[in-house]
Amino acid sequence: xxxxxxxxxxxxxxxxxxxxxxxxxxxxxxxxxxxxxxxxxxxxxxxxxxxxxxxxxxxxxxxxxxxxxxxxxxxxxxxxxxxxxxxxxxxxxxxxxxxxxxxxxxxxxxxxx
Amino acid sequence: xxxxxxxxxxxxxxxxxxxxxxxxxxxxxxxxxxxxxxxxxxxxxxxxxxxxxxxxxxxxxxxxxxxxxxxxxxxxxxxxxxxxxxxxxxxxxxxxxxxxxxxxxxxxxxxxxx
Numbered sequence: 001x002x003x004x005x006x007x008x009x010x011x012x013x014x015x016x017x018x019x020x021x022x023x024x025x026x027x028x029x030x031x032x033x034x035x036x037x038x039x040x041x042x043x044x045x046x047x048x049x050x051x052x053x054x055x056x057x058x059x060x061x062x063x064x065x066x067x068x069x070x071x072x073x074x075x076x077x078x079x080x081x082x083x084x085x086x087x088x089x090x091x092x093x094x095x096x097x098x099x100x101x102x103x104x105x106x107x108x109x110x111x112x113x
Numbered sequence: 114x115x116x117x118x119x120x121x122x123x124x125x126x127x128x129x130x131x132x133x134x135x136x137x138x139x140x141x142x143x144x145x146x147x148x149x150x151x152x153x154x155x156x157x158x159x160x161x162x163x164x165x166x167x168x169x170x171x172x173x174x175x176x177x178x179x180x181x182x183x184x185x186x187x188x189x190x191x192x193x194x195x196x197x198x199x200x201x202x203x204x205x206x207x208x209x210x211x212x213x214x215x216x217x218x219x220x221x222x223x224x225x226x227x
Binding site for chain 2: 006032034036041042043044045046049089091093095098099100101103104105106
């Protein structure tokens with residue numbers, strides 16, 4: 001059972017453009033939604049995270065939008081740069097539990113000059 | 114604070130052999146997680162330790178898998194009688210005390226079973 005669905009599987013964006021990755025979840029107990037960035041040969045690194053009490057969170061060029069009623073959240077990367085080329089994972093977890101997170105299947109982003 | 118380290122980084126083994134991986138979390142991080150990541154997929158939770166206690170195991174962790182954290186510091190993950198389906202990246206992550214939810218991941222151990 002896939003609890004976090006992520007799309008698209010891959011994305012090609014021109015430098016300076018906006019990259020948008022979407023995720024949907026099923027478990028209404030989830031209350032912590034992080035996004036991870038992973039470069040080849042490296043472990044995932046936390047990029048930005050949101051709790052369901054806010055609808056948007058922005059950190060630099062990265063913004064999470066959250067729609068609790070639709071059980072959807074998305075990552076927007078503004079002014080995308082070639083250095084942003086990586087695989088991005090959305091995830092969801094329950095803060096009151098053991099803080100394990102359930103990951104989406106990943107989006108491979110390529111930013112071309 | 115040197116981050117989460119994992120050893121070895123790569124392991125090639127023949128089917129049927131036993132392998133053991135080690136994870137050293139960030140010092141004083143009392144919570145430790147093991148995940149498995151196959152090609153083109155997100156990491157999947159395997160097991161969780163709080164200090165030395167193993168508090169949760171995924172159904173993915175078959176009887177051939179065992180994890181330990183004997184002194185509440187480093188952890189080991191052993192796979193007995195490896196199968197080709199065990200080929201994957203094994204990731205370790207840790208979290209400190211308090212209300213912080215951020216999991217710090219290590220670089221992973223890539224296992225190839227031939």
